[in-house]
Amino acid sequence: xxxIYSLSGLxxxxxxxxxxxxxxxxxxxxxxILGNRYQTPPPPTxxxxxxxxxxxxxxxxxxxxxxxxxxxxxxxxxxSLNAGLKKGTIVTAGKAKxxxxxxxxxxxxxxxxxxxxxxxxxxxxxxxxxxxxxxVAYKVTSIRSRAFVDCKRLKSLVVGKNxxxxxxxxxxxxxxxxxxxxxxxxxxxxxxxxYRGIYKxxxxxxxxxxxxxxKKLFTAKTGITPAIKLKKS
Numbered sequence: 001x002x003x004i005y006s007l008s009g010l011x012x013x014x015x016x017x018x019x020x021x022x023x024x025x026x027x028x029x030x031x032x033i034l035g036n037r038y039q040t041p042p043p044p045t046x047x048x049x050x051x052x053x054x055x056x057x058x059x060x061x062x063x064x065x066x067x068x069x070x071x072x073x074x075x076x077x078x079x080s081l082n083a084g085l086k087k088g089t090i091v092t093a094g095k096a097k098x099x100x101x102x103x104x105x106x107x108x109x110x111x112x113x114x115x116x117x118x119x120x121x122x123x124x125x126x127x128x129x130x131x132x133x134x135x136v137a138y139k140v141t142s143i144r145s146r147a148f149v150d151c152k153r154l155k156s157l158v159v160g161k162n163x164x165x166x167x168x169x170x171x172x173x174x175x176x177x178x179x180x181x182x183x184x185x186x187x188x189x190x191x192x193x194x195y196r197g198i199y200k201x202x203x204x205x206x207x208x209x210x211x212x213x214x215k216k217l218f219t220a221k222t223g224i225t226p227a228i229k230l231k232k233s
Contacts, residue, residue, distance in 0.1 A: 027090070085131060093127050099144065109142040110163075116150040119176075122158040125183075143170050145191060152176065158183060165189040172223065173197040181233065182206040187217065196223030208232035 004026075019028065085091075089100040090111065095118070097111040110123050126137045140160050145167030148154055156179040157171070163184040168191030171177055177198040185207050195202075195218070204224075206214050211232050218224045 085129065091127070091129060093129070094124075096121075096123075098127060098138075098140065100138070101142065106136060106138045107141045108138040109144050110140055110147055111144045112147050113151065117153055118151060119153050119155045121148065121151070121154060121156075123160040123163065125160040125162050141165070143167055145169055146172065148174055148177075155179065157181070159187075160184060161186075163187060166191055166194050168192045168194060169196070170194045171198055175199060178202050180204045182214070185210045187214065190217045190222045192221055194222045195228070198223070198228070200225065200227050202228045204228065204230045205233035206230070 017031065019026065085100050085103050087100055087103060091098050091100065091108070092114070095115065096113045098108045099111045101107050101109050108127055113121060123143065124140055126139050128135050129138055130136070139162045141162050142165040143159070143163060146169045147167065148157070148171045149169055151171075151174055153176055154171070154174045155176050157177060158181045159166075161183040163182075164186050165188060170191060171180075172193050173196070175197060177195075178201075180195075180202065182204065187210070204218060211230070215230055218228075218230050224230070
């Protein structure tokens, strides 16, 4: 739920919008009209001339608004572009897609990169999203299953400091993946075959205080072979 395109300065009347998806899928959640209901009328002259033509009929896109005496047009509330983010909502930020996992706790999951031909990936600690006109930080706490499964050229991966879980087959088949840097010290779960088929002599680094605990997470079940080294950064 990000602003994909906006346009200002349109004349009052009917307009058409055409969206062409070149790759992947696009979900259009809202098309919003922001601003005044009608065009701002010109300032009055000292002696306004009498109207020469009758008021145009209803439905004419060029008709002027005719408010009732002693009343004004109601103000239009400007909707927030990301108001009410729900669980499961997919957002695009930077070079990847993320999924809202817990709106109350402001948590999200890394879903997948926009381009599978990437050679490096850096999963951030948090995202800055707009809600009700304000920037709100959503912690990135997990990596979705099969997030990088099609990234055959991926060589290095940085895992953000708030990641708690890594989904199954997250990096399966990433045969070029040689370096994985774990910034997270709160990792609790690594899914089955998460690193099956990565570079046979890959190196995984982490903070020394969690090295012993992480050796119990990165095992043969997760795709780690004896040649893959887990060491302190």
